[in-house]
Amino acid sequence: EPTNHLDIHALTWLEFFLANWERTVLIVSHDRGFLNKTTTATMFIHGKRLRYYGGNYDTFLRVRAENRAHSSAMAKQNERRVAHLKGFIARFGHGAKNLAKQAQSRMKILQRIQQEPCEVDFDDPYLRLQFPSASPLPPPCITVANVAFGYPLADGSIPKTLYKSCDFGVDCESRVAIVGPNGAGKSTFLKLLTGEIEPTEGHVGRHAKLVVAKFTQHHIEMMDPEKSSVNHMRSLTQEGVSVEEARKYLGRFGLSGDLALNPIKFLSGGQKSRLAFAELAWRSPHILLLDEPTNHLDIHALTWLEFFLANWERTVLIVSHDRGFLNKTTTATMFIHGKRLRYYGGNYDTFLRVRAENRAHSSAMAKQNERRVAHLKGFIARFGHGAKNLAKQAQSRMKILQRIQQEPCEVDFDDPYLRLQFPSASPLPPPCITVANVAFGYPLADGSIPKTLYKSCDFGVDCESRVAIVGPNGAGKSTFLKLLTGEIEPTEGHVGRHAKLVVAKFTQHHIEMMDPEKSSVNHMRSLTQEGVSVEEARKYLGRFGLSGDLALNPIKFLSGGQKSRLAFAELAWRSPHILLLDEPTNHL
Numbered sequence: 349e350p351t352n353h354l355d356i357h358a359l360t361w362l363e364f365f366l367a368n369w370e371r372t373v374l375i376v377s378h379d380r381g382f383l384n385k386t387t388t389a390t391m392f393i394h395g396k397r398l399r400y401y402g403g404n405y406d407t408f409l410r411v412r413a414e415n416r417a418h419s420s421a422m423a424k425q426n427e428r429r430v431a432h433l434k435g436f437i438a439r440f441g442h443g444a445k446n447l448a449k450q451a452q453s454r455m456k457i458l459q460r461i462q463q464e465p466c467e468v469d470f471d472d473p474y475l476r477l478q479f480p481s482a483s484p485l486p487p488p489c490i491t492v493a494n495v496a497f498g499y500p501l502a503d504g505s506i507p508k509t510l511y512k513s514c515d516f517g518v519d520c521e522s523r524v525a526i527v528g529p530n531g532a533g534k535s536t537f538l539k540l541l542t543g544e545i546e547p548t549e550g551h552v553g554r555h556a557k558l559v560v561a562k563f564t565q566h567h568i569e570m571m572d573p574e575k576s577s578v579n580h581m582r583s584l585t586q587e588g589v590s591v592e593e594a595r596k597y598l599g600r601f602g603l604s605g606d607l608a609l610n611p612i613k614f615l616s617g618g619q620k621s622r623l624a625f626a627e628l629a630w631r632s633p634h635i636l637l638l639d640e641p642t643n644h645l646d647i648h649a650l651t652w653l654e655f656f657l658a659n660w661e662r663t664v665l666i667v668s669h670d671r672g673f674l675n676k677t678t679t680a681t682m683f684i685h686g687k688r689l690r691y692y693g694g695n696y697d698t699f700l701r702v703r704a705e706n707r708a709h710s711s712a713m714a715k716q717n718e719r720r721v722a723h724l725k726g727f728i729a730r731f732g733h734g735a736k737n738l739a740k741q742a743q744s745r746m747k748i749l750q751r752i753q754q755e756p757c758e759v760d761f762d763d764p765y766l767r768l769q770f771p772s773a774s775p776l777p778p779p780c781i782t783v784a785n786v787a788f789g790y791p792l793a794d795g796s797i798p799k800t801l802y803k804s805c806d807f808g809v810d811c812e813s814r815v816a817i818v819g820p821n822g823a824g825k826s827t828f829l830k831l832l833t834g835e836i837e838p839t840e841g842h843v844g845r846h847a848k849l850v851v852a853k854f855t856q857h858h859i860e861m862m863d864p865e866k867s868s869v870n871h872m873r874s875l876t877q878e879g880v881s882v883e884e885a886r887k888y889l890g891r892f893g894l895s896g897d898l899a900l901n902p903i904k905f906l907s908g909g910q911k912s913r914l915a916f917a918e919l920a921w922r923s924p925h926i927l928l929l930d931e932p933t934n935h936l
Contacts, residue, residue, distance in 0.1 A: 349376060349378070351379045351382050352669075355669060366385075367386055373387075378642060378650050379670055381670075381671055383404060384404045384405050384406055385404075387405065388402075390407070390408035426465070430462070482559055482633060482662070484520050484634075485520055485557060485558060485634055487517065487519035487520065488519055489518055489520055489554070489663065490518040490553070490554050491552070492516050492517070492551075493551045493552075495511075495547040495549065495552060496509055496514070496548050496549035496550060497509070497536065497548050497549075500548070508905075510536060511537075511688060511689055512687055514689050518541070518635065518663060519663065520663055521661070521663060522663045522665070523663070523664050523680065524664075524681070525667075525674040525677075525695070525699075526682045526684065527667075527674075527696070528685050531907040533684055534639075534667045537689075538665065540552055542560055555634075558634055559631055559633045559634050560633055560637060561635070561636055562628075562637040563636070563637070563639060564639040564640070567624055568620045571612050571623070571624075573611060573612050574611050574612075576608065576611055576612070577598055577603050578591055578594045578608050581627070582594050584627060594608075597630075598623075600626075601622045601625060601626040602622055603619065618645050618649055622649065634663065635662065636660075638665070638666045638668070639667045640668055641668065654673060654677055664677070674695060675695045676695075680693055680694065681694065681695070681696055681698070683699065710758065717756070720752065724745045724748060725749065727741075776849060777846075780810060780811055780846050780849050780926060781843065782808050784806060784841050785805070785840065785841035786804075786806075786843060787802065787803035787804065788802060788824070788831060788836070788839050788840075789839055790827075801823070809926065811925055817829070825930075826855070829930055833851055833928065849926070851925070851928060852922045852926070852927055853919075853929075853930070854916065854919055854927070854930060855930040859912065859915050862914070864903050864904035865903075865904065867901060867902055868899045868914050868917075869882055869885045871903065871914065871918070872885040872889060873885050875918060885899075888917065889917055892914070892917040892920075893913050894914060894917065898910060912932070
């Protein structure tokens with residue numbers, strides 16, 4: 349599932365990278381468009397078997413359908429043949445000698461057919477999620493009037509406005525995709541609509557009888573893992589429902605048998621998502637708000653969810669990175685960027701095309717205005733204090749210039765690429781790190797070594813190495829980095845480091861250990877005993893995309909990607925000879 353939580357900008361790059369990579373890649377994903385662009389073969393796991401198909405995902409679907417049609421025709425032919433053979437055997441098995449002999453011959457043929465049945469690769473029965481429609485409400489169901497929002501600090505001040513001057517309404521038949529870069533405020537926007545948070549300016553109004561159901565991954569994490577699915581559903585209403593009624597209801601969401609009775613902690617990610625959808629449907633909502641609904645869903649459940657949403661008669665607002673899913677389920681797109689919400693009619697592909705056309709038009713208009721402003725300024729400077737008639741023309745042009753400057757032509761550009769700068773330390777003679785006959789395994793409480801992760805390791809690291817450390821989960825890749833830094837010692841052998849060596853290590857755990865109440869500036873200032881000025885720290889953080897209020901706000905208000913940038917800034921601060929990066933691309 350490499351595409352989960354990636355914004356569309358990062359996903360496009362990942363597709364381009366994998367399409368041009370010359371080595372092996374095996375991908376588990378529900379994103380069919382992504383699979384079509386990045387794979388040349390498909391392995392299908394179904395009915396306790398693995399089937400291999402050449403070609404991308406669409407080719408797999410086509411070939412599988414052809415094979416199924418052929419197998420189905422063969423199976424029907426065999427059924428007719430078996431019925432004919434059984435009839436002949438029943439009629440003549442105890443008759444005249446020559447007919448009985450023919451019946452015995454046919455019995456052998458029948459046994460061969462029954463021993464080698466023609467298997468048909470049928471799908472499991474479709475998961476049929478049922479969302480009972482609530483009675484329609486007059487539009488608008490939700491009214492957003494001149495709304496602005498930013499998360500407040502402890503002192504009540506607003507460090508950053510996510511969006512401002514938002515005006516629109518949501519009726520009972522809208523199908524809207526909400527898209528934008530990481531940190532733009534897409535999930536926050538859904539919270540404003542539900543009333544979980546209040547706007548800092550303006551008003552969000554809701555119809556008195558409106559019922560809203562919201563799906564989020566955090567909702568799944570809040571479920572009691574020790575409860576069964578049945579007891580979870582029974583706890584949703586004060587009057588309660590019987591076990592039989594709850595089991596019957598959950599069965600419509602593919603949670604039947606033991607799945608409904610086992611604790612939630614034993615369910616897979618997709619099964620937990622189905623339980624969350626069952627909870628949504630229980631409320632008979634007018635509006636569905638879905639925040640990354642495709643994460644953890646298998647392709648079978650995802651196909652159904654697309655089919656359901658495409659045919660549902662009420663409103664749905666979806667935050668998702670899955671472009672294929674958005675194309676099939678939405679008829680409008682709301683783009684959050686640069687503190688503004690822009691509305692585009694049509695699905696996601698239509699939004700991309702129209703946005704590109706608008707950007708090209710706005711860019712041409714902006715350039716035309718620049719030329720016009722330069723011409724007007726030149727005329728005013730030349731004739732503003734000249735002859736009376738020319739001075740009058742200059743005043744007229746000054747009014748035109750003011751109008752153009754008061755109404756600038758905005759161009760909807762993407763944010764500029766982030767350019768991280770790592771200052772190089774002075775070079776050291778090789779090797780910087782020496783690993784001599786090293787072995788390692790984590791000891792138990794009694795001091796014994798239950799499992800040796802690696803042994804007989806001999807190598808050196810110089811100041812120009814660029815090494816990828818790969819291997820299966822549990823092989824000891826992160827442990828290997830700890831050995832190089834000296835966080836842990838080998839059980840055998842020796843790891844030597846140059847006396848002047850400076851090592852900087854990036855891990856996700858390092859980010860979690862940051863003080864969430866500190867600002868990025870104060871975090872950087874605390875790295876050295878002698879300290880640095882606020883201005884120096886702000887200038888330094890600006891090179892890592894943490895400028896303005898981002899550098900002054902508490903770390904807890906930063907997105908995952910912004911926290912990663914702060915960690916990279918800390919690494920670079922040390923001017924290291926060697927960088928050790930443990931899963932550096934998460935959240936970026």
